[in-house]
Amino acid sequence: MSALRPTLRWGLVLAGLLSLHCDPPPVEATADHRQRQNLSRIEGQVVVQGRVRGNAIVLLYDAARPPPPQGTGRPLSFAVIPQERLFGPADDTSAGPFTAPYTFSLVAPGRYLVRGFIDADTCRTLPQPCHTPDFIPWYTVTGEPNAGDMGGAAVDPVTRAPRVLEIAAHADGTLPALTGVNVLFGETSTVPVDRPAFWVDSSPRFGTASIKLLDLKPLQIHQGAVDQRPTAMLVRFVDENTDGQPDDANGDGTPDLWPRVVVRKLAEGESLTDAQRLADENDLDRNGILDAEGVEYPRLEGLGDGQPDLVVLAAGLDTAVLNSMRKPDGAWNMGPVFVDSLRLVVQARAFDARNPQQPQPLRAVPPGRYAITLIHFTGQTWRVPNDLSPSVATTHGLPEVRNQSFALEVP
Incomplete structure (x- = not known):
C-alpha cells in the first residue's frame, strides 16, 4: 500500500485530536481590573x-x-x-x-x-x-x-x-x-461667532487691595492650527426661563450676564513641567476631574472635608457694561451686544467649588497663580494661560503668543 500524502496524513492527525473531545483549558480573570x-x-x-x-x-x-x-x-x-x-x-x-x-x-x-x-x-x-x-x-x-x-x-x-x-x-x-x-x-x-479669544491688558499682580480690575480685549490669531478672529467682545443677558427679561439668580439686584467668568487656581510646584503648570490645581491630568489626592485649604468655618479643593475667586463683569445693554427707548436689549473690551472685577474672596451648587468660603485667598476663563452662551470658551504660551507652544507645534501666558498672581 502506498504511503499517505503529507497533507492527508496531517489532516487525519488533526481529526484524531478533535475526536478526543478534550476539555478546554480554564480561563482565569486577568489581574488587571481595567480588563x-x-x-x-x-x-x-x-x-x-x-x-x-x-x-x-x-x-x-x-x-x-x-x-x-x-x-x-x-x-x-x-x-x-x-x-x-x-x-x-x-x-x-x-x-x-x-x-x-x-x-x-x-x-x-x-x-x-x-x-x-x-x-x-x-x-x-x-x-x-x-x-x-x-x-x-x-x-x-x-x-x-x-x-x-x-x-x-x-x-x-x-x-x-x-x-x-x-x-x-x-x-x-x-x-x-x-x-x-x-x-x-x-x-x-x-455657531454665530468665534470663540471669545482675549488678552489681558492689565498688570497680573493682585496686590493688597480687596478687588482687582482686569481689562480683557479681543485677540485675533490666524497662524498655524489656530484660527480665531473675534473683532469684539460679546455680551448678553442670561434668560434661562425665557421670559424675555434678564435673570438675577443670586438676587443681588444686578442682571446676570454672559460671558460667565471663572478664575481658578493653577497647579504649583518646582517639579512641574511648563505644560503641567498650565493645569488647574488638583487636576494635573487635565481631565476635568479632581485628583484623588491634592491640596486642601482651611475653610472659613472649620478645617475642611479632607478632600482636594477646587479653588476659585469671586469674579464677574463690571456692571458698567450695562450702559451698553439699553435700547434707545431705555428697555433692555436681550440680544447679543458687541463691545470693544470687557472689565472683570476679581474679589479677594476664595471658595472651594468642588460642589459648584454649594461653594464653601475659604479662610484666606491661597497665594499662587490663577487662570481666567470666559464662557459664552454658545458654550464656547477661552482661557489664559493656554497652550500658546511661548514656554510650551513650540513643543506642540503651535504658534507662540506671548500674551497668552498671562496668569493672575496672588502674593
Whole structure:
C-alpha cells in the first residue's frame, strides 16, 4: 500500500485530536481590573440637515459634568466621521438629510450626554480669508467649534430636549448596548461667532487691595492650527426661563450676564513641567476631574472635608457694561451686544467649588497663580494661560503668543 500524502496524513492527525473531545483549558480573570470591567457601547446615526460641510465631531460627556454653558465638563471620548463618508458626492446646494453611523465603545455603566458639531469648511462658500476645519482635540485652543460650525446633540424626538442616556446592568449583571441614539444637526444651531479669544491688558499682580480690575480685549490669531478672529467682545443677558427679561439668580439686584467668568487656581510646584503648570490645581491630568489626592485649604468655618479643593475667586463683569445693554427707548436689549473690551472685577474672596451648587468660603485667598476663563452662551470658551504660551507652544507645534501666558498672581 502506498504511503499517505503529507497533507492527508496531517489532516487525519488533526481529526484524531478533535475526536478526543478534550476539555478546554480554564480561563482565569486577568489581574488587571481595567480588563475585568463590564463595558458596553453607545451607537447611532449622525443626521445632518443643512448645507454646512465638514467632518462631524461627536462628543461623549458624563451627565453629571455637562459641557459649557451648562457646566464646565470635558469630553470623556470623541468620534470623528469624515466629511467624505457623511456627505459623499453631494453638491453644496443640497440640504440633505445626510446620515452616517458613529459608535462609542467600551462605555462603563453611567449616565451620559452626546453632543457634537460639524467642523465646517467655510472656505467652500465664503470669500477668502475664511475658516477651514480646525478641530484638534489635544489642545485647549483648538478643541472647540468656531463661527460657521453647526452644533448638534442627541435629543428627545418629541420635546427636543437633550437626552440623558443611561447604561445600567440587568438583573443578571449584563449591560445593554444603547443603540439608535441619533445625533441631530441643523442650520438653526450654526455657531454665530468665534470663540471669545482675549488678552489681558492689565498688570497680573493682585496686590493688597480687596478687588482687582482686569481689562480683557479681543485677540485675533490666524497662524498655524489656530484660527480665531473675534473683532469684539460679546455680551448678553442670561434668560434661562425665557421670559424675555434678564435673570438675577443670586438676587443681588444686578442682571446676570454672559460671558460667565471663572478664575481658578493653577497647579504649583518646582517639579512641574511648563505644560503641567498650565493645569488647574488638583487636576494635573487635565481631565476635568479632581485628583484623588491634592491640596486642601482651611475653610472659613472649620478645617475642611479632607478632600482636594477646587479653588476659585469671586469674579464677574463690571456692571458698567450695562450702559451698553439699553435700547434707545431705555428697555433692555436681550440680544447679543458687541463691545470693544470687557472689565472683570476679581474679589479677594476664595471658595472651594468642588460642589459648584454649594461653594464653601475659604479662610484666606491661597497665594499662587490663577487662570481666567470666559464662557459664552454658545458654550464656547477661552482661557489664559493656554497652550500658546511661548514656554510650551513650540513643543506642540503651535504658534507662540506671548500674551497668552498671562496668569493672575496672588502674593
